Amino acid sequence: MNIQKRVLISVDDFCPFQCKHCYTYQIERDVKRTIDQIVASIANEKFDIVYISQRSDSFADPAVGLELCEKVFQRYKCNILIITRNILDNNQYQRLLELNKIMTAQNKMLFWACSVIGMESANVSENTHLIPKTTERIKFLSKLKTSNIRTMLLIRPLFPSFIIPNSEIEKIVELAANSAHCIITGPLMVNDKILMRLNIGEKTLKYCNGDTEYLQGALAESMKYVDVSDEIAHLDKICNKLKVPLFKHSMPAINFLLGNT
Ligand code: SF4
Numbered sequence: 001m002n003i004q005k006r007v008l009i010s011v012d013d014f015c016p017f018q019c020k021h022c023y024t025y026q027i028e029r030d031v032k033r034t035i036d037q038i039v040a041s042i043a044n045e046k047f048d049i050v051y052i053s054q055r056s057d058s059f060a061d062p063a064v065g066l067e068l069c070e071k072v073f074q075r076y077k078c079n080i081l082i083i084t085r086n087i088l089d090n091n092q093y094q095r096l097l098e099l100n101k102i103m104t105a106q107n108k109m110l111f112w113a114c115s116v117i118g119m120e121s122a123n124v125s126e127n128t129h130l131i132p133k134t135t136e137r138i139k140f141l142s143k144l145k146t147s148n149i150r151t152m153l154l155i156r157p158l159f160p161s162f163i164i165p166n167s168e169i170e171k172i173v174e175l176a177a178n179s180a181h182c183i184i185t186g187p188l189m190v191n192d193k194i195l196m197r198l199n200i201g202e203k204t205l206k207y208c209n210g211d212t213e214y215l216q217g218a219l220a221e222s223m224k225y226v227d228v229s230d231e232i233a234h235l236d237k238i239c240n241k242l243k244v245p246l247f248k249h250s251m252p253a254i255n256f257l258l259g260n261t
Pocket of ligand 1: 015016017018019021022023024055056057085
């Protein structure tokens with residue numbers, strides 16, 4: 001099973017988690033579709049996998065995220081990747097396991113990607129009172145892995161080390177080494193509004209060329225890529241040491257987990 005084509009969907013609401021680095025607040029939306037309408041919106045597309053990740057964290061309300069995934073699978077019988085900063089309670093977890101069981105029986109795979117940016121310094125961007133702690137997110141990843149769900153840790157966006165120190169990233173990889181099948185990273189991207197929200201002066205950052213895999217084209221023209229090549233090299237070294245596969249894009253990671261590489 002080689003995964004080549006993906007589509008992205010999410011709920012239309014602005015994400016309640018309000019991370020300061022998030023570009024989705026600048027994506028205009030004038031509709032609020034029902035879950036059935038969101039699912040129907042990709043009916044004419046061809047794809048191997050649906051990413052539950054686009055303009056919002058659809059698992060901000062896990063009941064909504066779960067319904068979206070269940071209906072996507074009922075209709076399209078496809079692989080599904082969930083990207084979230086949230087975790088599930090026990091009833092929601094059982095519901096996810098049931099979906100995974102149905103998907104596995106039909107030779108499809110469910111991936112859970114947990115996004116994190118740091119430990120103590122995460123509050124430079126994440127509203128830590130609105131979302132589970134990084135340690136709780138990683139603990140939940142471990143629970144999913146033991147239930148045969150493919151798990152990914154997204155250390156994304158990766159911040160410059162003067163904002164989020166390498167030592168925190170190292171700690172995250174150590175904690176996640178047994179919970180994540182792989183790690184994916186990507187640089188912080190900013191525009192004027194994000195810089196203002198993060199309260200970082202533009203001149204304190206170094207920039208570089210980037211690609212738009214993470215942005216999926218949204219606002220790509222207005223974003224600048226922060227140069228975190230040293231931080232990525234450091235992360236690469238830790239992942240090598242702890243034997244955790246590291247990727248810069250999600251599709252190669254998915255294919256790796258499916259045994260295609
Ligand atoms: S959880 Fe994701 S979608 Fe929500 S604000 Fe944070 S980065 Fe944006």
